[in-house]
Every structure is written in structure tokens, then in C-alpha cells.
Amino acid sequence: MIPRLRTQWLALLVVMLVVGLAWISATRVSATDINPTGRPPQPVAGHPAPDFQLVSLDGETRSLAEFRGRTVILNFWATWCGPCRVEIPALEATWQGYGGEVVIIGVNIREDAATVSRYVDELGVSYPVLLDTDGTVGRLYNVQAFPTTYIISPDGVVIEPYTGMLSEPLLRTRLADLGASPVEGVE
Amino acid sequence: MLPLLRIGPLSVRTPELLLLAGLWLGLEAASRLGRERGLDPDRVFALGFNAALAGLLGSRLGFVLLHLPAYSAITPLTRALLSIVTPLPGTENAAAGLVVGLVAGAYFARRWHMPVLDLLDSYALGGLVLLAFGMLANLASGDYYGVATVLPWGIPLWGASRHPLQAYVLLAAVGLLALAWRRRVVLAEPGLTTRLILIGVGLMLLVFESLRADSPVFAGGLRFWQIAGLAGTVLALAWFAWRAPLTEPDAR
Structure with missing residues (x-):
């Protein structure tokens, strides 16, 4: 269902922001991988x-x-x-x-x-x-x-x-x- | 990987060749959509080309200005000037190039009285073509590679079987391009194509970047392109919200 009203779009924006930030945090590069000497x-x-x-x-x-x-x-x-x-x-x-x-x-x-x-x-x-x-x-x-x-x-x-x-x-x-x-x- | 294309004694860098082809075909696609929107296709092509050229020169100028002490230390002056104009990879500043390219694009759009939203829609579509070719260039150079995987479609690269990340993004870009082109009549409202492509590319960056092994990171491991993707998506949603009515038309 496509949002129609401004409030619906803003609600979608907030949900996207929260989910996006959570995803970014969950998939951040781990400390061991940041250390390049940990790679082959x-x-x-x-x-x-x-x-x-x-x-x-x-x-x-x-x-x-x-x-x-x-x-x-x-x-x-x-x-x-x-x-x-x-x-x-x-x-x-x-x-x-x-x-x-x-x-x-x-x-x-x-x-x-x-x-x-x-x-x-x-x-x-x-x-x-x-x-x-x-x-x-x-x-x-x-x-x-x-x-x-x-x-x-x-x-x-x-x-x-x-x-x-x-x-x-x-x-x-x-x-x-x-x-x-x-x-x-x-x- | 095919970083170099050998034609007899001549060696051509394949990634750069693919990027040039992507720029050309991207501008062609932008011109076609521009024509359907009533824009002069030659000017759509020329504006994009000029902006790209200005961006390229700006990226070199930005690099030189940022590293002026290194250049001014070279003697004699003619050698220093030669160093500035010699086409060498690695001597560019992407941020400076982006700013100069955007300023040049805005200048020509204003000078030629081009409608901004229709122009943005045209370039958003052309940008998908460039993105697809950019991924082909990454396949050729071995850059933008995925993390190791045991999945059967993993490709051997840099000593491991890896997610073919370049192919994932390539397929997603082509899919989004096909969708935007097929639905271009429905998406005729100026700015709508740009918003949808912003959301599409933003989500692609959010999802696929998590499978990338060579992500640029900052602030303790945050992936730069995921942040950029989220920013693009949020911007497009804010644009939708701004354009949307406060109440249902029937309720008035």
C-alpha cells in the first residue's frame, strides 16, 4: 500500500530511519576486520x-x-x-x-x-x-x-x-x- | 578479472574504458528520457558531459590545492605544472570533483533554462546505466569485492570464494533501470523518477554494502556508503512527504 498523506510518509520515513540505523549498526565492520593485518x-x-x-x-x-x-x-x-x-x-x-x-x-x-x-x-x-x-x-x-x-x-x-x-x-x-x-x- | 585489454602492443585499462562507455550510454539514456519530457536531447547530453568534464578537472584541481606544498616543492616550475596536468590515477579528490561538477551542471541548467526536475529525472535514469557499467568496471578490476562465502555462486577472487557483489549490484541496477524505463509514462510527474531511484539505490547500498569486504569505514566500523544510502532514502521519503497532502481531498 502506497502512503498518500504527509503523516503517512513521515511515519514511513521514521520507520526507515530507525530500521536503517539498526541495520547499519548490526552490519558494521567488526574491530578485528578493521585491523587490516587480520586479513590474508x-x-x-x-x-x-x-x-x-x-x-x-x-x-x-x-x-x-x-x-x-x-x-x-x-x-x-x-x-x-x-x-x-x-x-x-x-x-x-x-x-x-x-x-x-x-x-x-x-x-x-x-x-x-x-x-x-x-x-x-x-x-x-x-x-x-x-x-x-x-x-x-x-x-x-x-x-x-x-x-x-x-x-x-x-x-x-x-x-x-x-x-x-x-x-x-x-x-x-x-x-x-x-x-x-x-x-x-x-x- | 580483466584489468587490462591487450590489443597487439597496446594495453588499455578496461575499468576506465567501461566507465567511459557507461558515461556515454548513461547520457544517451538521459537524453532519451529528456526528449520524451520535452527537453532538448542534445542539451541534456551536453550538460551532463560538461558537468562530468568539469567534475574531472575539479577533482584534479581539488587534489592539487589540498596538496599544494607537495606540488610547490617540485622544481623547476615547468615540471610542477606538468605534474598537475598529467593524467595519473590516484591524484583526484572526489568531493571537490562532485562540488565542481554540480556547480557546473547548475550553471548550464540555468543558462539553458532547463526544468530542473525533468533534468534530474533524466540523469537519475542515466545514473543507473553508469552504476551498472561501474559494477562491470569493478568486476574487471577486482575492486568492490564481497566477503567470503560458501554459497555455490561465489566467485574465486583474492584467495577466497566470495560473494559476487559487483554482479548483485549490477543486476539490481539493471532491474531498477528496466522498471523505471517501462513505467516512465506512469512516472511522468517531474521529480517522481528521481525520488524512486534515490530510494532504490539507497536500499541497494544499505543491503549490499553489508556483504562488501572492502567498505570504506569510519567512526569505529560504520560503513560510509550505508550511511549515504540511508541519507538518500530518507531524503526521497521527506520529498514525498513534502509533496503529499495533509488531509484526504474528500475530507476537505
């Missing part, structure tokens, strides 16, 4: 970033977990990728500008160490570069295009995944949201 590791915002181990260009084995406590920018790239080349200066500036508070990890996918090493030297990359020679970590992180970047909070949670080129302002604003600030005099 996935390369998705709000989930813990999946851990991995890879060999760096220096020959050391590094894991994502060892960077816990610092904001991590996990950047998947390849030497043949144009946009990757364009965004590298912004990543290097961020690595230099935040004095260790922010870690940039470049993960090169499916290329040999010599090729990557020449490229890194040419562009003056000083942040850690890891070699995902068989693409395992790329698959783990659902990398479907280059560059793909994950911003990971100090407690190891994916804040935002990006497919495509990053810009300096985007990096700065996201890092500011995470409480990281550039070291004075370095900018």
Missing part, C-alpha cells in the same frame, strides 16, 4: 603485502619482511619499459629525500643481472634493486603491466597499488598521509 596477504589495498625473498644486484638475499617498520615503495619494472624509465628519477628523488624513512625497492622482472646492472648504472639508481628472474614475485603481486607499484605501510599493509607511471606529487602526498616527511635540505 594479498596484493590488494588493506591486505598485508605478501612476503618474498629475492637476490639483489649485489648478490644479497633480501626479503620484504626485513623492511618492516619503514614505508616501502615496491616498484616492478623492466629495462625495456619506457614509463618505468621516466618515473625512475622520481623514485630516486624520493629515496634520497626521505633519509631512510622510506624504502624504495625496485623489482626487475625476467631480465639478467648484467642488463639490469648496466641500466641501473646509466640512470644512477642507488635504491635496492632485486632480480625476479623467473617472474615468481611478479605473479605473486599480479603484475600485468609495467610499471606496477605498491605503496606499503610500515606495518606491512598495502596502501595502494598503482598500474602505470607514478609522479612525484603522488608519491609525496601518499607518503605524507603515512606520516613520512622529507629530510630538510635534501629536496
Whole structure:
């Protein structure tokens, strides 16, 4: 039955408001689910970033977990990728500008160490570069295009995944949201 | 999930493509209803398009203004300006975009002397088309995903069998769209279609958001879109109440 009079509509409004608020309260997200670390590791915002181990260009084995406590920018790239080349200066500036508070990890996918090493030297990359020679970590992180970047909070949670080129302002604003600030005099 | 469409060497982001298609088809649907209501369909389309474009620019401008220190720290100036205009996802402010889009829409509606309620009805219908395509975009990107379920129609996503929430909302939006279109003659009173679609979408948000695993939450776990849905529903009911008579006509 469709209400006709104003009082009937107002009564329906009050009922809707009461039922709606009760429903919202009943279906609110529980405290355990709000804690994003309670979720399974996935390369998705709000989930813990999946851990991995890879060999760096220096020959050391590094894991994502060892960077816990610092904001991590996990950047998947390849030497043949144009946009990757364009965004590298912004990543290097961020690595230099935040004095260790922010870690940039470049993960090169499916290329040999010599090729990557020449490229890194040419562009003056000083942040850690890891070699995902068989693409395992790329698959783990659902990398479907280059560059793909994950911003990971100090407690190891994916804040935002990006497919495509990053810009300096985007990096700065996201890092500011995470409480990281550039070291004075370095900018 | 199909986040990227590969055509030879070209990779296109599928969700954005679907959203563009949704905007176009939504404006087409709005134009058609507008024509039936005696509006100039080209102006209905143009107004919506201009408002969307203004909203897009406003969302970027809002983001830049909110993060002005980050942009002003970039040197030289040409690089900073390039950063502002480069189309990069993630550098938008939705609230600023909404405000600028609404202001632009109101400006053109006033300038072209368009009847507001008929215009709202047209865009409410077109909005359902955009909502349906938005859900297709979410299916393609894997966003807006449901909580884990053991139901047989669960879809494997992000390591679990999950409610196909995007499909639920898509079907509900298409159902509401079909109903509003089929009953458009009965719903000819200006503003009636808007009210009914507000209630429909509001109830959809209230119900379906409770099955969502990635809801934006605030104030200790309240789901933002449920609050928005309830607000929309209550607003539409208040509108009905305002339009309704105080007493039965026979009783006067």
C-alpha cells in the first residue's frame, strides 16, 4: 500500500530511519576486520603485502619482511619499459629525500643481472634493486603491466597499488598521509 | 578479472574504458528520457558531459590545492605544472570533483533554462546505466569485492570464494533501470523518477554494502556508503512527504 498523506510518509520515513540505523549498526565492520593485518596477504589495498625473498644486484638475499617498520615503495619494472624509465628519477628523488624513512625497492622482472646492472648504472639508481628472474614475485603481486607499484605501510599493509607511471606529487602526498616527511635540505 | 585489454602492443585499462562507455550510454539514456519530457536531447547530453568534464578537472584541481606544498616543492616550475596536468590515477579528490561538477551542471541548467526536475529525472535514469557499467568496471578490476562465502555462486577472487557483489549490484541496477524505463509514462510527474531511484539505490547500498569486504569505514566500523544510502532514502521519503497532502481531498 502506497502512503498518500504527509503523516503517512513521515511515519514511513521514521520507520526507515530507525530500521536503517539498526541495520547499519548490526552490519558494521567488526574491530578485528578493521585491523587490516587480520586479513590474508594479498596484493590488494588493506591486505598485508605478501612476503618474498629475492637476490639483489649485489648478490644479497633480501626479503620484504626485513623492511618492516619503514614505508616501502615496491616498484616492478623492466629495462625495456619506457614509463618505468621516466618515473625512475622520481623514485630516486624520493629515496634520497626521505633519509631512510622510506624504502624504495625496485623489482626487475625476467631480465639478467648484467642488463639490469648496466641500466641501473646509466640512470644512477642507488635504491635496492632485486632480480625476479623467473617472474615468481611478479605473479605473486599480479603484475600485468609495467610499471606496477605498491605503496606499503610500515606495518606491512598495502596502501595502494598503482598500474602505470607514478609522479612525484603522488608519491609525496601518499607518503605524507603515512606520516613520512622529507629530510630538510635534501629536496 | 580483466584489468587490462591487450590489443597487439597496446594495453588499455578496461575499468576506465567501461566507465567511459557507461558515461556515454548513461547520457544517451538521459537524453532519451529528456526528449520524451520535452527537453532538448542534445542539451541534456551536453550538460551532463560538461558537468562530468568539469567534475574531472575539479577533482584534479581539488587534489592539487589540498596538496599544494607537495606540488610547490617540485622544481623547476615547468615540471610542477606538468605534474598537475598529467593524467595519473590516484591524484583526484572526489568531493571537490562532485562540488565542481554540480556547480557546473547548475550553471548550464540555468543558462539553458532547463526544468530542473525533468533534468534530474533524466540523469537519475542515466545514473543507473553508469552504476551498472561501474559494477562491470569493478568486476574487471577486482575492486568492490564481497566477503567470503560458501554459497555455490561465489566467485574465486583474492584467495577466497566470495560473494559476487559487483554482479548483485549490477543486476539490481539493471532491474531498477528496466522498471523505471517501462513505467516512465506512469512516472511522468517531474521529480517522481528521481525520488524512486534515490530510494532504490539507497536500499541497494544499505543491503549490499553489508556483504562488501572492502567498505570504506569510519567512526569505529560504520560503513560510509550505508550511511549515504540511508541519507538518500530518507531524503526521497521527506520529498514525498513534502509533496503529499495533509488531509484526504474528500475530507476537505
